[in-house]
Amino acid sequence: MARASMVDEVHYYATLARDTGEEALDEHVMQSLGTVERHQFVPAHQQPFAYENRPLPIGHGQTISQPYIVALMTDLIEPDHDFVVLEIGTGSGYQAAILAKLVTHVYSIEIIEALAATASARLAHLGYDNVTTKLGDGYHGWEEHAPYDAIVVTAAASHIPPPLVQQLKVGGRMIIPVGGRFMTQQLLLLERTTDDEVITRQIAAVRFVPLTRER
């Protein structure tokens, strides 16, 4: 089956890259990757490629991330059953679906109206009833449901948005690509250690679409 071989490839990739410092990604994360139907999250003409370990275009100049990167980011926040997670950049809804299998609730914000509408309808149709989406600029986070156990940012920011750090629980983790638009970015893992302290760790060089701002 195509999805199973994608999972094998991600597993193999993780063993080589060891971006987490561990040999393998968390088994629950791998199970989620093996369950979520990625072909449901891409446009019809991309479906033949849905189980290849690479990003794919989803329209509006945006992409669904590479499965390995989705798995890596999910692994690094160390998801637990009782987690409430905020995602910035709903895009196709795929990362939200992967998270939804692992945690209590996922809140996800998307800035492009058409993508937000499609993803929200798709997630509802596929039965992901523990995902709540909204249209907006994720730079400001989603105060109403804060604080979060973890925050996953899937668009590259020039800096770590202070509102997101504020909305993270003490002890919580945020995974975020940071860097400019025309360069590779650094995937950063941030942990809020106290009310006013964070520690960050550089994980890998990555390429994400930019975090855009509401005008």
Ligand code: SAH
């Ligand atoms: N997580 C997505 C990946 C989407 S690519 C998936 O699994 O498919 C990143 C997404 O971030 C794009 O859809 C882009 O429109 C969105 N984005 C960019 N800037 C944003 C912002 N300020 N707030 C919310 N979403 C943003």
